[in-house]
Amino acid sequence: MPTWLVHGFRWPREPIRIHVILQNLEDCAPEWLMAPATTAELTRNFQKMYPEQMAHLPNLRFIEQYDPEDITVKDQPYAYVCDQVHEIKLGADIDEVRGQGVKNEAWSALVELRDKIATGQKVGWFVVVNGDVERWAPPLEDDEELEVSENGVESQFSPVSQRSSMGRTEELDGEQTKQRGLKKWLGKVKKSKSTKDLKGDMAIRSSPLSPPLPKMPPRAAVPMPGPANGRVPVPSRAT
Secondary structure, eight states, rough: EEEEEEEEEEEEHHHHHHHHHHHOOHHHOOOTSSSHHHHHHHHHHHHHHHHHTTTTTOOOOEEEEEEEEEETTSSSSSEEEEEEEEEOOOOOOOHHHHHHHOOHHHHHHHHHHHHSSSOOOEEEEEEEEESSHHHHOOOOGOEEEEEEOOSOOOOOOSOOOOOOHHHHHHHHHHHHHHHHHHOOOOHHHHHHSSSSHHHHHHHHHHSSSOOOOOOOOOOOOOOOOOTTTTTOOOOOOOO
């Protein structure tokens, strides 16, 4: 694990959070100053607020200590603001590193910077150990799913990003629940009916209604047969 000999001062976590909020540093993570985006934004902010001091601190760095085996601590109580950072290898001579000294201008600039952001902290040499610089953690199984796209390739996605708001989270969860329900229903339909049956059903549903049958004309009256002269015979009386 990386072990550094650094020259600088401790920056307590609470003042770090206050500084990030007051300066409206949206890309800063106050719990981990070694994140690349946080380091870049803090450096720009310091150059804007303290240009005279930063002119003598071109190699200013933000260093964090971290013990990955201590799962009870989310972040350490302070970070380090350093003008010198030396990684210690096996058998390193500490006196040789410290013997290189610190320039007077850099020392004065560092003290002035300390007075502005971490009043009362000691400026000196510290040994800092970091067991996991990236602080990578595997994602939770519930936060990621595998989905098969139309071309058969599996794509991995996370339903909710860490920076999503609660309202957006509920909206996405509801939409995904509907999609899962629709997929399950389609799966049941495919199992219960063959493709041929489904096509037949769709053809029946999509076909236009049959036209009504034409009305038959009324039949003409057919005359009943009778005598040739058209007279109706009268029965004779019995004598």
